[in-house]
Amino acid sequence: KQEVTQIPAALSVPEGENLVLNCSFTDSAIYNLQWFRQDPGKGLTSLLLIQSSQREQTSGRLNASLDKSSGRSTLYIAASQPGDSATYLCAVYGQNFVFGPGTRLSVLP
Amino acid sequence: EAGVAQSPRYKIIEKRQSVAFWCNPISGHATLYWYQQILGQGPKLLIQFQNNGVVDDSQLPKDRFSAERLKGVDSTLKIQPAKLEDSAVYLCASRLAGQETQYFGPGTRLLVL
Numbered sequence: 694k695q696e697v698t699q700i701p702a703a704l705s706v707p708e709g710e711n712l713v714l715n716c717s718f719t720d721s722a723i724y725n726l727q728w729f730r731q732d733p734g735k736g737l738t739s740l741l742l743i744q745s746s747q748r749e750q751t752s753g754r755l756n757a758s759l760d761k762s763s764g765r766s767t768l769y770i771a772a773s774q775p776g777d778s779a780t781y782l783c784a785v786y787g788q789n790f791v792f793g794p795g796t797r798l799s800v801l802p
Numbered sequence: 803e804a805g806v807a808q809s810p811r812y813k814i815i816e817k818r819q820s821v822a823f824w825c826n827p828i829s830g831h832a833t834l835y836w837y838q839q840i841l842g843q844g845p846k847l848l849i850q851f852q853n854n855g856v857v858d859d860s861q862l863p864k865d866r867f868s869a870e871r872l873k874g875v876d877s878t879l880k881i882q883p884a885k886l887e888d889s890a891v892y893l894c895a896s897r898l899a900g901q902e903t904q905y906f907g908p909g910t911r912l913l914v915l
Contacts, residue, residue, distance in 0.1 A: 734909075
């Protein structure tokens, strides 16, 4: 059974810092891994999708990497802004979709 | 384009009562998902539809939960009877055939007292 964990559970940083969020999964037989953002009271917004054959994906200030053999993915956020404050979840798609518990990020002005 | 619509946004009921949630996916999206998100956890897939057929309902508590998508468009998720542990946000998502990105609705927040 696939299990997904995320470290840290919560993170508070001053504006402008670069930061890394971590995601680990137990079963490497996946088709893809996605990173989502969730704002309070709202649904999830897809940020980046990495196919199992890819190593990384970039979108603006976001960069996600995937090491399928070690069961790890990282989301790198450059030059963080207060508007980046949200919960970030990773999800792996293998036999079905399995989400991690998320990392709650607060970027302080 | 319009996003995934869900209603109601909030619902408070007493245990043992029944409740139903409605989802209207993005037009043309054949795949529809229902997730349960308990506070502090990631969403858990309850059921996946492809058009009006069920693809995966392995994590749906079938003794109390049911879902349907009769015409391959809108979907309803029902809980009967509700338990305290059903308190959660119920998220609906849809996906276009051939693409892998899911689009989520705002969710229905359920509180069972």
